[in-house]
Every structure is written in C-alpha cells, then in structure tokens.
Amino acid sequence: MDSALYLKALILGLVEGLTEFLPISSTGHLILVGDLLDFNDEKGKLFEIVIQSGAMLAVVWEYRKRFGAVVAGLGHDPVARRFVANLVVAFIPAALLGLAFGSFIKQQLFQAIPVASAFIVGGIIILWVERERRPSRVDEVDAMTWRDALKVGCAQALALIPGVSRSGATIIGGMLFGLSRRAATEFSFFLAVPTLMAAGAYDLYRQRSLLAVGDVAVFAVGAVTAFVSAFLCIRWLLRFIATHDFTLFAWYRIVFGVVELATAYFGWVDWKV
Secondary structure (H helix, E strand, O other): OOHHHHHHHHHHHHHHHOOOOOOOOHHHHHHHHHHHHHOOHHHHHHHHHHHHHHHHHHHHHHHHHHHHHHHHHHOOOOHHHHHHHHHHHHHHHHHHHHHHHHHHHHHHOOOOOHHHHHHHHHHHHHHHHHHOOOOOOOOOOOHHOOHHHHHHHHHHHHOOOOOOHHHHHHHHHHHOOEHHHHHHHHHHHHHHHHHHHHEEEEHHHHHHHOOOOOHHHHHHHHHHHHHHHHHHHHHHHHHHHHHHOOOOHHHHHHHHHHHHHHHHHOOOOOOOO
C-alpha cells in the first residue's frame, strides 16, 4: 500500500469537496494543489473527474427529496417539468462550447498564470456585483423562466476557463440577472448535477484506457472524501448566505491569485502546470 498516494487522494478529495460549490474555483485549486503534490499527470486528471462526481453526489443526497418529487411529478406536474426544462436549457451553452473548445482550453489555459489571473478578475467582478446589486426579481428556483435559465447557462460557460469557478459564474451571474442570493445558489447546486455528470462521463469515456482495477481504492478514498466534505460545505453555505454576501470569497480569490502570481514571478514555487 502506497500511503503517500492515499494521502494525496485524501487531500485532493478534501480540496474538491470544499471548493466545488463555493465561488472560488475547484478546478483552479485542483490544478495548483495537484501540481504541488506532483499528482497532475494523466492519471491525476482522471482522478479529478472521479472526485468531482463524488462532490456532485452530495447535491443529489442533500436534495434527494426534491429530486425524488421532480421525478415523480414529471408526468403531471408542470412545476417539475419546468424545473427539468430549465436545467436542460442552462446546461446547453457550456456543453456546446465545451465540445467545441474544451481541448484548446485544456492545452492553453490549464496553467498557473491564467488560473491566477482568472482568480483575481473573478474576485473583482464579485465585488462589483455585490456593490451594484439591485432587489431580486426571482426569489425561488421554481419561479425561474427558461430565459433566466439560459442566462445562467451562458454564465456557466465562462467557467470553462480554469479559475473562473462554475459555482461563482452561475451564482454571481444569476444574481446579476435578477435571482435572489438563495435562488441563484440553489440553482447552481442543481445545475451541477447534469453538468458534472455529463462532463465526467465524457472524459471517462475518452480516457477509459487509463482505468485500472488497482486504482479503485485510491479513487474511492478521493470520491468519498469529496462527497463528505462537499455535503458539509453545501449545508454551511446555505446557512452562510442567509446573513452574508460573497465579499469574503471575492477577497479570498484576489489574495489567492496575487500570492500565486508572486510565487511564480519570484520563483518561490516552480509551477509546472
């Protein structure tokens, strides 16, 4: 048993779970932490796909009653049908752009400097949105129209750029387009399910040759850790937004990005990504 490998799986699973649903970019953190742990080869990228699926399952578990009611009501409940239709509409922009430009983005932008720059720019945008925020027009997810969903979906497409943050783009984008803080946050959670499922299935299929039985235990450690930490993070975030805005995350992004740029510029860390 390679205890160091299991420790890396545990750390990366924790990073994924704690960052996937916060507006701070799980992909950006995984790229950098994976680099520091020297776990950023092709097998490491496959591992990231698996632990993202673990984090996604935390949403399914937290909202299992909601998803169960939607499935049960698809045949007769217009609210359930609109909910599913909105998820489909919001999913389409990122799916199309990801298929068209995904390989180019991974080759050109999955590097320390672009990630750090995206952290800083994203933080500035969050500060601006919070400062200019107007009263919300949509207070609940069920009140969203397909146009609202499409706008959030277009915002999510920006998260194809590592460091932008899928959750940050959808939550802040939703607020910018008139959703309440809670509605934007919950829709971001729900949208993570089809988005991460589709992206994970597609990448697993493309990299199926790297799958090996011997990796199951390591992957399981990472996925379970991501599930548990993501579940706790979701619960915490819903309580947090009841009394706070996202300014804290904005400043975290800016400081994190500046520190990363400084370490790269002065050669304190040899970022290999």
